Amino acid sequence: MAQADITRADITLGHEVQISRRCERAVVTAYRELRGFGTPDFDAFRACTTLYRIHHPEASLNEARRLVAEWIDHHVIRDDPGPTPGCACG
Numbered sequence: 001m002a003q004a005d006i007t008r009a010d011i012t013l014g015h016e017v018q019i020s021r022r023c024e025r026a027v028v029t030a031y032r033e034l035r036g037f038g039t040p041d042f043d044a045f046r047a048c049t050t051l052y053r054i055h056h057p058e059a060s061l062n063e064a065r066r067l068v069a070e071w072i073d074h075h076v077i078r079d080d081p082g083p084t085p086g087c088a089c090g
Contacts, residue, residue: 052064
């Protein structure tokens with residue numbers, strides 16, 4: 001992965017996340033930063049769901065919640081740097 005693909009938050013927190021989808025990378029980065037600043041979990045999740053829907057206004061609220069929850073679980077909770085299933089934007 002090119003150095004430019006690693007966000008400042010990922011470097012700061014010691015994570016080298018290989019995320020190809022911009023929306024997924026934005027969601028995971030936002031969640032980590034919000035939690036790092038002390039934002040409660042549910043508020044950070046809600047903000048990230050909104051962020052996803054900005055990237056994908058065609059997505060339903062339920063679809064956005066499901067994907068955001070999967071990405072947070074995969075990248076943050078399980079700390080898995082590998083790819084995830086998700087939206088088709090690539």
